[in-house]
Amino acid sequence: MSDVSVRPASGVAFDAEAEVLIIGAGAAGLVAALAAREAGAEPVVMERDAVPRGSTALSAGLVPAAGTRWQRAANIDDDPNRFAADILRKTKGRADRTVLALATQGAADALHWLADRHGLPFLFANDVVYPGHSVRRMHGLPTRSGQELVDRLRAAAEAAEVPILTEAAARTLFLAEDGRTIAGVGLVRPDGTEERIACRALVLACNGYGGNRELVRRHIPELADALWFGHDGNRGEAVLWGEALGGELRHLSGHQGHGNVAHPHGVLITWTTIMLGGIQINAEGERFSDETDGYSEQAARVLAQPGGFAWTVFDERIAQAARAFADYRAAEAAGAILRADTLEALEVLLRLPPGRLAATLAACRGRDRFGRDWSATPSLHPPYCAVRVTGALFHTQGGLAIDAACRVLRRGGGVFRNLFAAGGAAVGVSGPEASGYLSGNGLLTAIVLGRAAGRAAALRARGMGTDERSERGT
Ligand SMILES: Cc1cc2nc3c(=O)[nH]c(=O)nc-3n(C[C@H](O)[C@H](O)[C@H](O)COP(=O)(O)OP(=O)(O)OC[C@H]3O[C@@H](n4cnc5c(N)ncnc54)[C@H](O)[C@@H]3O)c2cc1C
Numbered sequence: 001m002s003d004v005s006v007r008p009a010s011g012v013a014f015d016a017e018a019e020v021l022i023i024g025a026g027a028a029g030l031v032a033a034l035a036a037r038e039a040g041a042e043p044v045v046m047e048r049d050a051v052p053r054g055s056t057a058l059s060a061g062l063v064p065a066a067g068t069r070w071q072r073a074a075n076i077d078d079d080p081n082r083f084a085a086d087i088l089r090k091t092k093g094r095a096d097r098t099v100l101a102l103a104t105q106g107a108a109d110a111l112h113w114l115a116d117r118h119g120l121p122f123l124f125a126n127d128v129v130y131p132g133h134s135v136r137r138m139h140g141l142p143t144r145s146g147q148e149l150v151d152r153l154r155a156a157a158e159a160a161e162v163p164i165l166t167e168a169a170a171r172t173l174f175l176a177e178d179g180r181t182i183a184g185v186g187l188v189r190p191d192g193t194e195e196r197i198a199c200r201a202l203v204l205a206c207n208g209y210g211g212n213r214e215l216v217r218r219h220i221p222e223l224a225d226a227l228w229f230g231h232d233g234n235r236g237e238a239v240l241w242g243e244a245l246g247g248e249l250r251h252l253s254g255h256q257g258h259g260n261v262a263h264p265h266g267v268l269i270t271w272t273t274i275m276l277g278g279i280q281i282n283a284e285g286e287r288f289s290d291e292t293d294g295y296s297e298q299a300a301r302v303l304a305q306p307g308g309f310a311w312t313v314f315d316e317r318i319a320q321a322a323r324a325f326a327d328y329r330a331a332e333a334a335g336a337i338l339r340a341d342t343l344e345a346l347e348v349l350l351r352l353p354p355g356r357l358a359a360t361l362a363a364c365r366g367r368d369r370f371g372r373d374w375s376a377t378p379s380l381h382p383p384y385c386a387v388r389v390t391g392a393l394f395h396t397q398g399g400l401a402i403d404a405a406c407r408v409l410r411r412g413g414g415v416f417r418n419l420f421a422a423g424g425a426a427v428g429v430s431g432p433e434a435s436g437y438l439s440g441n442g443l444l445t446a447i448v449l450g451r452a453a454g455r456a457a458a459l460r461a462r463g464m465g466t467d468e469r470s471e472r473g474t
Helices: 027-038 055-057 069-072 081-088 097-118 146-159 211-221 237-245 295-303 315-321 326-333 344-350 356-362 442-462
Strands: 005-008 016-023 043-046 137-140 169-175 182-186 193-204 255-262 278-281 311-316 338-340 384-396 407-408 415-421
Touching: 005 237, 016 027, 016 182, 016 442, 027 097, 027 146, 027 193, 027 442, 043 442, 055 097, 055 146, 055 182, 069 311, 069 338, 081 097, 169 193, 169 211, 182 356, 182 415, 193 237, 193 442, 211 278, 237 415, 278 356, 295 384, 295 407, 311 315, 315 326, 315 384, 338 344, 338 407, 344 356, 415 442
Parallel strands: 005 169, 016 043, 016 193, 193 415
Antiparallel strands: 169 182, 182 193, 255 384, 278 311, 311 384, 338 384, 407 415
16 A cells, blocks of 8 residues: 555645544444534545445444343343453453443443434344353344445435545545644545545544455464455555554454355355354364354464365254344355255265264263353254355454544554544454454444544544643653
């Protein structure tokens, strides 16, 4: 990405001015725009694509939140401290504490606000406990698709009369003489025309660097050749601008992988297939892990198997539950799901030695040698199902370090005066390892940090959000 740069603002003539400029129209950027508007500012969103989608549109759109009214209606006892404790357990205590507090404390309120103020009809996903969550706390829209989420957020932004400049790729940040204030952004149109927009506050909501092979190779070498399953627009500008500005970057090796992508069909197979009792075996018919640790760390484990693939084996009971997900139905329609009435027939389909699968399943009892607890899990019954899967990179979780107002921190102390980061552009709550990713950590920080950043950027733009002490870097 050599065309991304930071340049001095002195002498630069701007074509237009925005109070709050937001780069990226995924969940983080659109939520930031709604919050900035509500706080009294005039936000402008710039988006490289012709239609806002981002990784948000590729996601299942499931957002974790603790203490929501939907949980209460389902008699789920939960609160932000419990949520934070789950994240800390998954990250072995290495989650970024500032973002953790913001995200877990603000999630329920953010979803209530999106539902009540902007009409997003969230429902409680009460069907499964996702790995690492001690209670059910996922919320999604009726179709359980991120496409619906981004479409509804865009409609809400349009209803709030937020201008969204599409086909506008941000390329240059113009830095004021103080070295701590962004004066504006240079963007490029598809025909090569350049425009410059001045701003009073800038929110980076352009996600992480999963679509930038060079950065992936540098920071996540174990997935350097993995399937990239996120949006191609995740090109790492936040990291590159951060490096050029002298911003503090954290946990760049952190990411969400996924060890259950149908291969070669390239369709996500819901982890419900595992959590309800399925297993993963390699080409020799052997299990190689406790699959319930989480789908994120499972990506590298699957890629490390002979041929870089695994079989996910489950049964019709589990398939029925998985059909709640559009992706699973698409995988079935594409012929990715193999079915057999007996284990012997399935072994033939998977080209396994006779008796190997039966032996592997027979060992799934009590607490097995990988530590998986089978005491409350029904065993598999015919008809059986299997799908060939590989490991993929979904999104990166490292990024710009921020303070409690989502202002980007400078390396060596202090903050940038009017630069904010949210969603995948900011450091997440997953720590530096794939195993730290708890389901939903992606949209959690997109929505909650997006709201906080939009509000803080609006206050800054209106001259009401200054904290001189932290600006001086004390
Ligand atoms: C297959 C898949 C499933 C997932 N499922 C879930 C899930 O169920 N729950 C969950 O919490 N997370 C999930 N995630 C992760 C989640 O999608 C992301 O963490 C989240 O969408 C990030 O939101 P964002 O707004 O930061 O980024 P994005 O949605 O990627 O939006 C960033 C936008 O910025 C634009 N952009 C980038 N650079 C520029 C530039 N220079 N100029 C202008 N525009 C630019 C991009 O085009 C893009 O539209 C999933 C991810 C994938 C890939």
